[in-house]
Amino acid sequence: MSKIQLSTTNEFIGRHIGPRDADTQAMLELVGYASVDALTDSVIPDSIKGTSVLGGSAGQGEAEALADLRAIAARNRPFRNHIGQGYYPCHTPAPILRNxxxxxxxxxxxxxxxxxxxxxxxxxxxxxxxxxxxxxxxxxxxxxxxxxxxxxxxxxxxxxxxxxxxxxxxxxxxxxxxxxxxxxxxxxxxxxxxxxxxxxxxxxxxxxxxxxxxxxxxxxxxxxxxxxxxxxxxxxxxxxxxxxxxxxxxxxxxxxxxxxxxxxxxxxxxxxxxxxxxxxxxxxxxxxxAFKRDMPGRLVGISIDRFGNRALRLAMQTREQHIxxxxxxxxxxxxxxxxxxxxxxxAVYHGPQGLQQIARRVHRLTAILAEGLKQLGHQVEQEAFFDTLSLVTARPAAEFHAAAQAAGINLRAIDAARVGISIDETCEQAAIEALWAVFAAAGQALPDFAALADSVGDRLPEAQLRRSAILRHEVFNRYHSETELMRYLRKLADKDLALDRSMIPLGSCTMKLNAASEMIPVTWPEFGSLHPFAPADQAEGYRLLTEELEAMLCAATGYDAVSLQPNAGSQGEYAGLLAIRAYHASRGEGHRDVCLIPSSAHGTNPATAQMAGMRVVVTACDARGNVDLDDLKAKAEEHRDNLAAIMITYPSTHGVFEEAVREICAIVHDNGGQVYIDGANMNAMVGLCAPGKFGGDVSHLNLHKTFCIPHGGGGPGVGPIGVKAHLAPFMPGHGEQLERKEGAVSAAPFGSASILPITWMYIRMMGGAGLKRASQMAILGANYIARRLEEHYPVLYTGENGLVAHECILDLRPLKETSGINVDDVAKRLVDFGFHAPTMSFPVAGTLMVEPTESESKEELDRFCDAMICIREEIRAVERGELHADDNPLKNAPHTAAELVGEWSHPYSREQAVFPLASLIDGKYWPPVGRVDNVYGDRNLACSCPSIADYQDA
The missing domain is CATH 3.40.640.10 (Type I PLP-dependent aspartate aminotransferase-like (Major domain))
Structure with a gap:
C-alpha cells in the first residue's frame, strides 16, 4: 500500500508563484545559473548580503490562515454606530458587491x-x-x-x-x-x-x-x-x-x-x-x-480616437502632477x-429619485428622533439639521454613553455635557426607539413613533432647499434593475484589460497576484462595519491584526517600528520625511532642511520633500544609472550644516542593486542627515536583504505592490512606514485614538484599515521561506525576459554581473532613428497582442520598464516575449521598407473590431493587424477604441458625461 501524506500541506506558495519547477530550471538555464540561490547571490551586492532578518518560517495553508483570521475578526464587536463625524453605515447593493x-x-x-x-x-x-x-x-x-x-x-x-x-x-x-x-x-x-x-x-x-x-x-x-x-x-x-x-x-x-x-x-x-x-x-x-489646471489628483476627460469616435482618457497630465x-x-x-x-x-443604481428618497427618509427619521428626545427632556441644539443632532443632556454625557454601549450602540462624544447622534440609511424604526430607550429616565415612557411619524415635518430651512435638478444624464436614469446594472458592469469590465486577462508587466508598479483567499476577509462584516472612532475595546480584533502586521513588516524590512496610517505611497513618503524633520527638531537642529535626491528618482520624492518644508538638491547619476558618489559626497559636504535627508529608491529606479548603497548611507549619516529608502521596489528584497539593516532610517512600503493589496484601477493603496527606533516617537498618529506622536497624515487612525487583512493573509500564508522565494522568482523572471529580449532590444542598465533586479529597462530609442517607430507605437501595438504596455518612458524617455513579478507563469512570460519579438520583426520590416513608414501595424495600433469589418485600405493584411500570432485566435481581446488623441482631449476638455443630446447626435 502506498504511503499517503496525512498532514495538511501548504499549497499556497506554489499557487502564488507562477513557474513550476521544470519551468524554473528552463529559465535558469537561459539565464546561466544552476539555482535561484546562485542567481540571487550574483544579483545582491556583497555589502548587503545577510541583512535580512525575516527567517525561513513556513507559511500556513489557505484554510488554516483564514480560520486564524476569522478568530481575530471575531474579537471585533460591531455595534450600531451613530457617531457620524464623516463616517456612516450604509448598504452596499448586492449587485455592486458581487460584480x-x-x-x-x-x-x-x-x-x-x-x-x-x-x-x-x-x-x-x-x-x-x-x-x-x-x-x-x-x-x-x-x-x-x-x-x-x-x-x-x-x-x-x-x-x-x-x-x-x-x-x-x-x-x-x-x-x-x-x-x-x-x-x-x-x-x-x-x-x-x-x-x-x-x-x-x-x-x-x-x-x-x-x-x-x-x-x-x-x-x-x-x-x-x-x-x-x-x-x-x-x-x-x-x-x-x-x-x-x-x-x-x-x-x-x-x-x-x-x-x-x-x-x-x-x-x-x-x-x-x-x-x-x-x-x-x-x-x-x-x-x-478656471482652476482646473491647479486641481490635485486625476481628471478623466473626453477625447476622440483616430477614427473620430468618442474616447476617454486621463486629461491634462493631472494624473502626473508629480512629474x-x-x-x-x-x-x-x-x-x-x-x-x-x-x-x-x-448613484447609477439608485438614480436621482432613489438617492433623494434615501436622503428624505434619513432626514425624517432624524426629525422624529429629535422630537422624541425633546419629549424625554433633552435639549436638541439644532433647529435645522439634515441627519445629525447634538444634545445637551439632562445628566452627564458619560452616563448616556455607558447606557448606549450596554445596548450595543455608539454615540459621538462631544464633551462632558453634550452627545452627538447621526442617522443613516440603515436605520429603521427600531433604531430610533433604541436611541430613545438610552435617553429615557427610569420608568419614563418612550415617545410614540407612529404618532410622531404622522406629525413631524422636515427641519430643512426653506431658503436652503435645493432648487436645481440632479443627475439628469441617462446613465443615472436607466440601470435601476439588477439585470440592467449587472449587464452594465459586465459591459464596462469587458472593455478593459486587468490582471484576470493577462500579465500586466508594469515596471515599478508590481502587478502581482491578489489571491482570492487574501481578498475574502475584506467583506467580512467584523472588519467592514466598525467605525474608525469606535471605542478601543470594540476593536480588539483590529488591534491584534495591526500589531501582528506591524511585526511582520518589521521582520520583512529590518526596521524597529511601523505605522500603518498612511493610506497611499505618497502619504508614506510624506510621513517618513515628517518623522525625519521632527527628529532633527527634537535635537535642536530644526534648521536642517536640505534633501538630496538623485536625478533618477520617482517624481513624488521631490514633490514630497517640498511639502515637508525641505529644499531639494539634485545629485547626479552615472552612465549606468547609479548614484554618482563623487557628486553625492560633494553636495553632502557642501550642505552638511543643513543636511536633513537623502531619498533613494532601492533597488534603484533603473532596476539594479547599486553596489555602493552602504557607502551612500554612510556619506549622508557622516554629514548629519537621515536616509529615506523608497520601498517601491521591495519586491526584489524581501527575505534577501533589509533596508533597516543596511543603512536606512525610514522607508515607506507599498502594500499595493509588494504585499498584494490590489491596485483597484488606480487605488486603493496603503503606504505604511517602517522606522529605526530613534524615529519611532515621530511616526504619525491621531490625538485621542493613538498616543500622539507626529501629526496625522490621514483621516482615520489606521488609514485604509479594512484592506490590511489582505497583506496579513499574504505574509501569513507565504511565511519567511515563501516571501524569500517570491523575491528570488521576481528576480529570475526579470532576468529571463531581459535575456530573451536582449538581442532585439538593448537592456539599458544592468548590475556588476550583467544582471538586473526585479525589472529591466528596454531601450527603444535607437528604433526611432532607424524606423520612425517610437515607444508609444510599441505600447499600443502590444494591445493587439492582448497586453497592457510596460511602464513607458520612466525613468528614461523612450524606454519600456518591464516587471514580470513572481506570479506569472513561464508560459505567460514567453507569450509576452513572443509578442515583443514579433513587434521587433515588424519594426525590422519597416526598416527594410517592407512595411510602409507611416501606414503600418504599429502606427495604426491598436486595431478595433469595427475597423476590421469596415473598408480595409492599409497595405498590410487584416490578419497581421489583429492576429499577428496564431495563439491570439483563441481568446482575442478587442480594444473598444482606436488610439486616443491626447492633444485633442486637452484642447477640447470635457470632464463630465456628455449630455443626452450629445449622445443622440452621435
Missing part, C-alpha cells in the same frame, strides 16, 4: 494610463466626476482623492496658490469641521509656514488676514448654516472658500457651488462603501473650470478608484 467590489476584473486593473484598454473604468470614473459636479454645483471634479481630511489639506494649499490675497499666511477653519480634518490640516500646514486658525465663522468679521476659509456643510455636529453672506464677505477680501460637504445631504440642500464656493470636497463613503474602520473611501474634490517634481502642486499619485467606482455605481 464590482468582489470582481477581479475591477479590483486587479491598473491606473488607466493606457486609455485604449481602460475605457470601462474610465467611464465609471467619469460617472463619479459627473455625480460630484452635479451634486456640488461645481463645474469640474476630479476622479477622487484619498480621504476627506487629505482633500481638505489639498484645498488649503490650492487656495494658497490661487488666492489674490498673496500677503496672507493664515487659513481659517470653521470650528464646525470634523476634528480629524483639523488634525490633518495642522500637519500639512506647519512645514509650509501656514497658520491654521480655528474659530466660529459667525463671529468673523474681517477676512483680510486669510487666503482661504474652510467650512463644513452641514456642520460636524449637525447644524445647517446659510453661508451665502459669509462667502460674499470672504470673496470681497480676496479669500477663497472651500466647503466640506455631505453628498447625500446635497441631494436636498442648495449645493455650495450655488452659494459661491470655490472648492467643494468631502467623502463619498456613504454611497455604498463600508465603514471599514476608516477606509479605504473615495474623497471628492470639485472646483471652478513637476519639487514644483508639483501635490504629491498624490494614487486615487481611490475602486471606491469611487462603487460610489458612482451606487
Amino acid at each position: 464590482l467590489l468582489e470582481n477581479p476584473a475591477w479590483y486587479t486593473a491598473y491606473t488607466p494610463y493606457q486609455p485604449e484598454i481602460s475605457q470601462g473604468r474610465l467611464e465609471a470614473l467619469l460617472n463619479f466626476q459627473t455625480l460630484v459636479s452635479d451634486l456640488t454645483g461645481m463645474q469640474i471634479a476630479n476622479a477622487s482623492l484619498l480621504d476627506e481630511a487629505t482633500a481638505a489639506a489639498e484645498a488649503m494649499t490650492f487656495c494658497k496658490r490661487l488666492s489674490k490675497n498673496k500677503a496672507a499666511q493664515s487659513f481659517f477653519v470653521s470650528v464646525h469641521c470634523h476634528p480629524q480634518t483639523l488634525d490633518v490640516l495642522r500637519t500639512r500646514a506647519e512645514p509650509l509656514g501656514i497658520e491654521v486658525v480655528v474659530g466660529d465663522e459667525s463671529a468673523l468679521e474681517d477676512f483680510s488676514a486669510y487666503f482661504g476659509v474652510l467650512l463644513q456643510y452641514p456642520a460636524s455636529t449637525g447644524a445647517l448654516i446659510d453661508y451665502r453672506a459669509l462667502v460674499e464677505r470672504a470673496h470681497a477680501a480676496n479669500a477663497l472658500v472651500a466647503v466640506a460637504a455631505d453628498l447625500l445631504a446635497l441631494t436636498l440642500l442648495t449645493p455650495p457651488g450655488e452659494f459661491g464656493a470655490d472648492v467643494v470636497l468631502g467623502s463619498a463613503q456613504r454611497f455604498g462603501v463600508p465603514l471599514g474602520f476608516g477606509g479605504p473611501h473615495a474623497a471628492f474634490f470639485a472646483t471652478r473650470d 513637476r517634481r519639487e514644483k508639483a502642486t501635490s504629491n498624490i499619485c494614487t486615487a481611490q478608484v475602486l471606491l469611487a467606482n462603487i460610489a458612482s455605481m451606487y
Whole structure:
C-alpha cells in the first residue's frame, strides 16, 4: 500500500508563484545559473548580503490562515454606530458587491494610463466626476482623492496658490469641521509656514488676514448654516472658500457651488462603501473650470480616437502632477478608484429619485428622533439639521454613553455635557426607539413613533432647499434593475484589460497576484462595519491584526517600528520625511532642511520633500544609472550644516542593486542627515536583504505592490512606514485614538484599515521561506525576459554581473532613428497582442520598464516575449521598407473590431493587424477604441458625461 501524506500541506506558495519547477530550471538555464540561490547571490551586492532578518518560517495553508483570521475578526464587536463625524453605515447593493467590489476584473486593473484598454473604468470614473459636479454645483471634479481630511489639506494649499490675497499666511477653519480634518490640516500646514486658525465663522468679521476659509456643510455636529453672506464677505477680501460637504445631504440642500464656493470636497463613503474602520473611501474634490489646471489628483476627460469616435482618457497630465517634481502642486499619485467606482455605481443604481428618497427618509427619521428626545427632556441644539443632532443632556454625557454601549450602540462624544447622534440609511424604526430607550429616565415612557411619524415635518430651512435638478444624464436614469446594472458592469469590465486577462508587466508598479483567499476577509462584516472612532475595546480584533502586521513588516524590512496610517505611497513618503524633520527638531537642529535626491528618482520624492518644508538638491547619476558618489559626497559636504535627508529608491529606479548603497548611507549619516529608502521596489528584497539593516532610517512600503493589496484601477493603496527606533516617537498618529506622536497624515487612525487583512493573509500564508522565494522568482523572471529580449532590444542598465533586479529597462530609442517607430507605437501595438504596455518612458524617455513579478507563469512570460519579438520583426520590416513608414501595424495600433469589418485600405493584411500570432485566435481581446488623441482631449476638455443630446447626435 502506498504511503499517503496525512498532514495538511501548504499549497499556497506554489499557487502564488507562477513557474513550476521544470519551468524554473528552463529559465535558469537561459539565464546561466544552476539555482535561484546562485542567481540571487550574483544579483545582491556583497555589502548587503545577510541583512535580512525575516527567517525561513513556513507559511500556513489557505484554510488554516483564514480560520486564524476569522478568530481575530471575531474579537471585533460591531455595534450600531451613530457617531457620524464623516463616517456612516450604509448598504452596499448586492449587485455592486458581487460584480464590482468582489470582481477581479475591477479590483486587479491598473491606473488607466493606457486609455485604449481602460475605457470601462474610465467611464465609471467619469460617472463619479459627473455625480460630484452635479451634486456640488461645481463645474469640474476630479476622479477622487484619498480621504476627506487629505482633500481638505489639498484645498488649503490650492487656495494658497490661487488666492489674490498673496500677503496672507493664515487659513481659517470653521470650528464646525470634523476634528480629524483639523488634525490633518495642522500637519500639512506647519512645514509650509501656514497658520491654521480655528474659530466660529459667525463671529468673523474681517477676512483680510486669510487666503482661504474652510467650512463644513452641514456642520460636524449637525447644524445647517446659510453661508451665502459669509462667502460674499470672504470673496470681497480676496479669500477663497472651500466647503466640506455631505453628498447625500446635497441631494436636498442648495449645493455650495450655488452659494459661491470655490472648492467643494468631502467623502463619498456613504454611497455604498463600508465603514471599514476608516477606509479605504473615495474623497471628492470639485472646483471652478478656471482652476482646473491647479486641481490635485486625476481628471478623466473626453477625447476622440483616430477614427473620430468618442474616447476617454486621463486629461491634462493631472494624473502626473508629480512629474513637476519639487514644483508639483501635490504629491498624490494614487486615487481611490475602486471606491469611487462603487460610489458612482451606487448613484447609477439608485438614480436621482432613489438617492433623494434615501436622503428624505434619513432626514425624517432624524426629525422624529429629535422630537422624541425633546419629549424625554433633552435639549436638541439644532433647529435645522439634515441627519445629525447634538444634545445637551439632562445628566452627564458619560452616563448616556455607558447606557448606549450596554445596548450595543455608539454615540459621538462631544464633551462632558453634550452627545452627538447621526442617522443613516440603515436605520429603521427600531433604531430610533433604541436611541430613545438610552435617553429615557427610569420608568419614563418612550415617545410614540407612529404618532410622531404622522406629525413631524422636515427641519430643512426653506431658503436652503435645493432648487436645481440632479443627475439628469441617462446613465443615472436607466440601470435601476439588477439585470440592467449587472449587464452594465459586465459591459464596462469587458472593455478593459486587468490582471484576470493577462500579465500586466508594469515596471515599478508590481502587478502581482491578489489571491482570492487574501481578498475574502475584506467583506467580512467584523472588519467592514466598525467605525474608525469606535471605542478601543470594540476593536480588539483590529488591534491584534495591526500589531501582528506591524511585526511582520518589521521582520520583512529590518526596521524597529511601523505605522500603518498612511493610506497611499505618497502619504508614506510624506510621513517618513515628517518623522525625519521632527527628529532633527527634537535635537535642536530644526534648521536642517536640505534633501538630496538623485536625478533618477520617482517624481513624488521631490514633490514630497517640498511639502515637508525641505529644499531639494539634485545629485547626479552615472552612465549606468547609479548614484554618482563623487557628486553625492560633494553636495553632502557642501550642505552638511543643513543636511536633513537623502531619498533613494532601492533597488534603484533603473532596476539594479547599486553596489555602493552602504557607502551612500554612510556619506549622508557622516554629514548629519537621515536616509529615506523608497520601498517601491521591495519586491526584489524581501527575505534577501533589509533596508533597516543596511543603512536606512525610514522607508515607506507599498502594500499595493509588494504585499498584494490590489491596485483597484488606480487605488486603493496603503503606504505604511517602517522606522529605526530613534524615529519611532515621530511616526504619525491621531490625538485621542493613538498616543500622539507626529501629526496625522490621514483621516482615520489606521488609514485604509479594512484592506490590511489582505497583506496579513499574504505574509501569513507565504511565511519567511515563501516571501524569500517570491523575491528570488521576481528576480529570475526579470532576468529571463531581459535575456530573451536582449538581442532585439538593448537592456539599458544592468548590475556588476550583467544582471538586473526585479525589472529591466528596454531601450527603444535607437528604433526611432532607424524606423520612425517610437515607444508609444510599441505600447499600443502590444494591445493587439492582448497586453497592457510596460511602464513607458520612466525613468528614461523612450524606454519600456518591464516587471514580470513572481506570479506569472513561464508560459505567460514567453507569450509576452513572443509578442515583443514579433513587434521587433515588424519594426525590422519597416526598416527594410517592407512595411510602409507611416501606414503600418504599429502606427495604426491598436486595431478595433469595427475597423476590421469596415473598408480595409492599409497595405498590410487584416490578419497581421489583429492576429499577428496564431495563439491570439483563441481568446482575442478587442480594444473598444482606436488610439486616443491626447492633444485633442486637452484642447477640447470635457470632464463630465456628455449630455443626452450629445449622445443622440452621435
